[in-house]
Amino acid sequence: MASFDDLTAPHYTWPLLDSTVRRMVNDQLSRSLSDRDASGIVGEFEEAFRQFVGAQYAVSFSSGTGALHCLAATQIPPGSRVIAPAYTFFATASPFAYEGIDVVFADCDTYGNVTADTIERAYTPDVSAVIITHMWGVPCEMREIVEFCHSKSLLLFEDCSHAHFGSIDGRRVGLHADAAVFSTNQKAITSGEGGILVTNSRRIHDDALLFGHYNKRCYQEVSDSHPGKALALTGYGLKYRMHTLSAALGLSQLAIADEIERRRRLNLSILKESIEPFGILRVIDRVDRGCLHGLYVAGMRFSPEHSRMSRAEFLAEFGRRGGAELDAPGSTKDITAEPLFSSGSPSHPITRRFIHREPLPGVEQFASTFLKLPLWGYPGDEAFVESYAEGLASLSREAWV
Numbered sequence: 097m098a099s100f101d102d103l104t105a106p107h108y109t110w111p112l113l114d115s116t117v118r119r120m121v122n123d124q125l126s127r128s129l130s131d132r133d134a135s136g137i138v139g140e141f142e143e144a145f146r147q148f149v150g151a152q153y154a155v156s157f158s159s160g161t162g163a164l165h166c167l168a169a170t171q172i173p174p175g176s177r178v179i180a181p182a183y184t185f186f187a188t189a190s191p192f193a194y195e196g197i198d199v200v201f202a203d204c205d206t207y208g209n210v211t212a213d214t215i216e217r218a219y220t221p222d223v224s225a226v227i228i229t230h231m232w233g234v235p236c237e238m239r240e241i242v243e244f245c246h247s248k249s250l251l252l253f254e255d256c257s258h259a260h261f262g263s264i265d266g267r268r269v270g271l272h273a274d275a276a277v278f279s280t281n282q283k284a285i286t287s288g289e290g291g292i293l294v295t296n297s298r299r300i301h302d303d304a305l306l307f308g309h310y311n312k313r314c315y316q317e318v319s320d321s322h323p324g325k326a327l328a329l330t331g332y333g334l335k336y337r338m339h340t341l342s343a344a345l346g347l348s349q350l351a352i353a354d355e356i357e358r359r360r361r362l363n364l365s366i367l368k369e370s371i372e373p374f375g376i377l378r379v380i381d382r383v384d385r386g387c388l389h390g391l392y393v394a395g396m397r398f399s400p401e402h403s404r405m406s407r408a409e410f411l412a413e414f415g416r417r418g419g420a421e422l423d424a425p426g427s428t429k430d431i432t433a434e435p436l437f438s439s440g441s442p443s444h445p446i447t448r449r450f451i452h453r454e455p456l457p458g459v460e461q462f463a464s465t466f467l468k469l470p471l472w473g474y475p476g477d478e479a480f481v482e483s484y485a486e487g488l489a490s491l492s493r494e495a496w497v
């Protein structure tokens with residue numbers, strides 16, 4: 097029987113820096129530390145990611161936040177409104193406000209996701225776009241959301257930062273909207289720091305190059321018919337290029353994406369099977385609607401009505417036993433409660449752009465009962481998965497009423 101005492105700390109490291117990864121990053125050190133066009137490792141990473149998602153275009157950025165900023169700056173007119181999730185990481189919403197766009201927050205369902213209903217409740221005629229996040233890896237109900245956005249002629253963006261391996265009806269997340277963004281920070285596919293924008297629209301691809309890449313890439317890749325082509329030298333005045341060492345790391349992870357997916361899916365099912373008999377914790381996974389989990393983390397719902405302990409007590413007791421990786425997330429939460437989005441700072445105009453009209457009962461319910469664990473995913477991780485699955489089952493058995 098596995099126990100936390102047999103494990104060496106830290107219990108979770110990501111990614112595994114094995115000899116192949118080290119060689120790929122090391123080789124890049126002597127090739128180039130800065131790519132000015134797509135002929136090197138950055139272009140290779142973009143092509144591999146494009147194929148991974150199955151999109152027509154992929155443009156890399158220095159972060160997911162940078163890619164989101166690109167969508168905000170190039171796709172939506174200042175003065176209009178965007179609907180964003182109230183429960184997400186702040187960067188899903190904040191770049192829009194920087195571009196003079198009012199952000200209206202939508203509530204979430206029991207999966208932590210916005211829905212066509214919660215989006216409709218936040219809708220007013222001056223809304224021109226919607227951004228959704230597939231929270232913690234669970235795909236949103238895209239069919240209804242797409243239908244609603246079409247009915248109102250709204251642009252739709254997916255924030256897929258939590259859902260690299262997610263799909264709906266056999267189509268990868270990221271293919272269900274006008275454009276999508278994946279952070280490649282510490283995510284299921286990581287490049288250390290980084291982000292990538294995918295789209296089937298040539299115009300959005302060109303906008304992304306003009307926004308984040310300037311000069312050589314814009315001269316070489318932006319269509320001659322794009323109105324911004326004349327600005328190719330400077331692009332739109334900003335620079336958000338991915339580092340070549342990040343691209344090398346990202347490429348090393350894409351090369352083993354099938355293996356990461358296989359291991360993470362297996363780990364998700366092991367955790368599910370061992371904790372669910374006790375009814376205190378349920379792994380949040382959507383198996384209806386042709387959905388496949390995106391495999392960022394194992395998100396769990398804590399049911400206080402089945403437990404002698406509160407969620408905080410359960411978490412503290414699990415930590416006391418050595419289970420350091422069980423977590424109630426600190427930075428991904430009801431972002432409308434953060435000072436940036438509520439009171440703001442008088443010295444910073446961005447904070448005047450957030451509109452929080454709706455009560456958010458779904459967010460309150462979800463955030464107050466959510467816990468998460470890593471999904472691990474490399475050779476040698478089996479002992480961690482086994483220990484955490486057994487540890488959670490054992491504490492759930494004790495706490496069960």
Ligand SMILES: Cc1ncc(COP(=O)(O)O)c(C=O)c1O
Nearest residue numbers: 159160161185187257279281290
């Ligand atoms: C849902 C979501 N969107 C966007 C981001 C921003 O990505 P990055 O950290 O690469 O800027 C994150 C980062 O954790 C995220 O979780």
